[in-house]
Amino acid sequence: MHIAIIGAGISGLMTALELAEQGCSVDIFDQQQAGQAASWAGGGILSPMYPWRYAPEVNQLAKYGKSLYQRWNEKLYPITGIDFQIHDTGMLIFDKGDFQVGLEYAEKYHEPMQRCEYLTGDDIQQVNQHISADFEQAIYFPELSNVRNPRLLQSLISYLKQHPSVRFFEYCPIEKLIIKNKKVHGLQAEDGQQYFADQVVLASGAWSQHWVEQIQRNIPVHPVQGQMLLFKTPENWLPTMCMNRVMYLIPRQDGHIVCGSSMSECGFSTAVDQQTQQDILTACLEMIPELEQFPIVKRWAGLRPSSPHGIPYIGAMPEIENLWANFGHFRNGLCMGAGSAQLLRQLILGQETFVNPTAYSPQRLQRLALVTP
Structure with a gap:
């Protein structure tokens, strides 16, 4: 089976891994370099922050994240030489x-x-x-643990790029789906080039509304910006993750400490602003005053794919027989990523699912208002 995946964030990459390991031929398309958007920008906590504040459907997938990433790291690390660095900090x-x-x-x-x-x-x-x-x-x-998400992405990309059944098409924005008789026959890139596949997966994160007109369904997914900053301390300086008022500190083994995060509706802007950065810094120094003596080495922002209640859309898209969804994970794309990809692989290949897929079904989109052409 030949499968095209649009989006090379954690959802697209993990879906590609699951399918390629089952013998499928996979093409991965991204509008920029693979693994450079929200999946790279996040913190990597392998649990929803305050899980009791989230829908059960979010926690149901997230609880498998750590064990699945541990299993994949054991398989990929000997081949890629890149350790995910799953860090058991509590x-x-x-x-x-x-x-x-x-x-x-x-x-x-x-x-x-x-x-x-x-x-x-x-x-x-x-x-x-x-x-x-x-x-x-x-x-x-x-x-509780965290995974060093840039290293996770690097390992996935390295493994998939040497996989005989996988092809990457980076800097290749897909403009439209070629749909005839309620079936996707191919993809058309921005430059007019066409690509063909048996099945197509939309793993387009915060950009998922791009498909609204083509599929004639409202996709209630939009970008919510989150800003971060990074300290550099000595190795293993901070022993635990810390959380207060939705602000967090996440220590890496080499002494980097990821601090975040904010929430802002500002379209697709990834620009950082002084006030938000100061708010994050103030909250972090309240928890760990000694951080003030260490340098801030990086500041950045990412775009989360917000969705109603943070419950992603995973499964067959309505009324188009070979189009699939894996998007809308909001703040928990990384901790849900491994479970989401496993579930979608099971659905695409007609296998028994490890969780009930109904709550994640894109058929939910049918209950929303149709978008007029």
Whole structure:
């Protein structure tokens, strides 16, 4: 089976990996270099932030992220030489309003990875000696981890580019789908070049509304900008991830610390602004005052594919027999990415699914208003 995937972010790359490993021939198209948009820009926490604030459908896919990425890393690392760097740091959360629901969550929803404990004073300092003394209470999640998402993407791209069944078409924006008799017969690029495949997957993230007119369905996915900054400290300086008021610090093994994040509706702009960067910095220094002595080495922004309740669209698109969706993951594209791709591979190949796919079905789009030509 020959499959074309439009979008080379985490959703497109993981879908390509799943399908290529099952013997499919895969073409991957992206309007820029592969792996350079939101998937690269995010933090890489292998859990939704405050999972109790998200729909069960989000958590259902996210809980498989760590184990699936561990499995793929074991397979790819010997070939690519690029370790995903899955970092078992645990996380401290300081939002008092979330303590009770956080403490009850793991047992209530049978998610042992979300097990946490209530800490005060000296116990917090024993877990992370850099926490400000102003934070006298926390809940601590010892099982939570992060993945170094740029390295994850680099490894995926390296593996797929040497895979005999995979072809990349970077800097190749797909302008339209060639649809006849409710079937996609091919793709047409911006330069007029046409490509053909048996099945087509839309993994176009924040750009997914591009297809609205062609498929005559409203796609309620739009970009929401998130800004980040990066500190450089000594190796293994910060022992845990930290979270307060939706701001987070994520330590990497080499001493880099990713800090974020913001939420802004500003179209497709990835420009950073001084006030947002200052807000992120202030929140991070409140948690870890000692960070002030270390340099900020990078600032950037990415575009999340916002969708209603953050529940992605995964599966067959309505009324077009060979068109598939894997988009709309909002803030959790990375932690849902591996599970989403596995689910879509199972659907495309007619295999038994590991979760009930109904809640993610793009058939939901039929209930939205039709877009007039």
